[in-house]
Amino acid sequence: MGLRQVADGPIGDEYLLARDGVGVETLAPETDRSAIPLTGPDGLDRHTRRDLRKQELAVAREYMGGAMWPYVVAAWGGFALWVSLFPLTMLDIVPLPIAFVISCVLATGGYVTSHEAMHSNIAQKGSKRRWVNEWVGQVSTIPIVFPFSMARLMHLEHHYHCNDPEKDPDYTDEAPNALMAWYKTWYNRQPGVDGSIHAYKRILNEMGTPEAARSLKETMVLQLVFMAVLFTMAWSGYAIEAALVWWLPRHIGLSYIRFYLSWAPHHPRAGRTGRYENTYVFKSRLGHVLSMCMETHIVHHLYPNIPNHRTRAAYMALKPILDQRGVDITKL
Amino acid sequence: MEAAVKQLFRWMPFIFGIGFIAPLVAQSLAYWDIEAPFGLSRIYFGLLIGAPWGLYAVWRGRWI
Structure with a gap:
């Protein structure tokens, strides 16, 4: 068991045959666009974003897989x-x-x-x-x-x-x-x-x-x-x-x-479709385990290969990078 | 076949009312040793609640 490949998108494209006859390949650029936009509201230039992305991937890889x-x-x-x-x-x-x-x-x-x-x-x-x-x-x-x-x-x-x-x-x-x-x-x-x-x-x-x-x-x-x-x-x-x-x-x-x-x-969902804005970091009243590790769900959306129980540790490691990406990290 | 299944699911709240809510009401009354009102048996009372409630859910699309 374990992972044979590294991916930072939803695994299982083979199952996704989108509505209205839109294929996965058509959807892919949309995902990429929000991942590394040429210009963005975060105020970062293209090279900085690329560098951050490399750092992000390097950290994320450490938390992918493991004993399942x-x-x-x-x-x-x-x-x-x-x-x-x-x-x-x-x-x-x-x-x-x-x-x-x-x-x-x-x-x-x-x-x-x-x-x-x-x-x-x-x-x-x-x-x-x-x-x-x-x-x-x-x-x-x-x-x-x-x-x-x-x-x-x-x-x-x-x-x-x-x-x-x-x-x-x-x-x-x-x-x-x-x-x-x-x-x-x-x-x-x-x-x-x-x-x-x-x-x-x-x-x-x-x-x-x-x-x-x-x-x-x-x-x-x-x-x-x-x-x-x-x-x-x-x-x-x-x-x-x-x-x-x-x-x-x-x-x-x-x-x-x-x-x-x-x-x-x-929540809130309206208009929040970007890679670093579609999921929030929050502090649950019931704690991390009872909220089913959802406090750090952003890590799952960025890297679905990281198992649920490792998202918190991955988040802590990714925190400085996410901060630079404009993610609100003040809650956790 | 597809039409029959669609109809079955359309009427499912009513079927659920008879198939599940009615005996659940009857057995809950028996569990707490409560008699059904108006001299009815518990299962008749359960059916009197479950069937109309299920019909209401089919009609309104809501249980409440």
Whole structure:
């Protein structure tokens, strides 16, 4: 396992077939343009920017890769534990309140392991252990009923079009303040609202590619399985178990993920599409780990090859360079 | 097939109301040892809540 190549853009271009027939190669210059602009508001000349970029890459490389097996253990072990909660609660072996808390943690944390797989950080395409990467992704987001294929496609779209109101699939999470952001995480999941997974479905339909079609199919199957399990358990006398092991933890997990992974590091989004301005450094009231390392999410957007748990250390090392780039580093 | 699936998902809140909310209400009442009002059985009471609530969600596109 590990990384075979160094990249500072979203990994997995092969999965991204953008909407409106726009190919990845067409999008690439847009990304490059914001990376090293010839002129910019930061007041730095071209040579200084190039020099800073070289320094930035040299530092970032030190934090790419590393041991990724804990993500694999967490993903597979967590999924096994989550599945076991169903019989364990139905047989009264594990008390429901404890199972509920565990399920909430697993539903929320599953996105983190899946996220590493989305960027192929566990094993690159073509490597011998690629299947490990894929299966980490596949099982991690089942508790939140969010298929890996959809998660990966939409997340890469988010990277390529970060904060673009028309193209960033996560733009619907934008809200004027934290309270409204929490409300929106729930509101966007309402059946008639074009947000969250409903927006993702619309975007996948617009993409119209075989990958998008497969993703839509997998989403439909997973949602139907979710409903079938809930209904079967409920009408068999285990409605409370179904609610506290899957239904409610899914909602709590989705809201938590939406708030900390989407709203908090990207707010405010309007007009902030540049490489060094589309993600903010912030201080979380819950701390770095409980905010799922999102305080230093800017490092992830700059270098998705840096694993989540190393973004803080990478940020500290990159801080002087980011400061010169105009990033607000006063919060952390 | 696609049209049938679309219809299924369109009516999913109503199905959810009957398939999940109704038994959840009934079993929650039983858990706390509360009788359903008006002499109804708990599951009928659950259906009286779940089915209209699901229909409302289909109609309005919101659960609340």
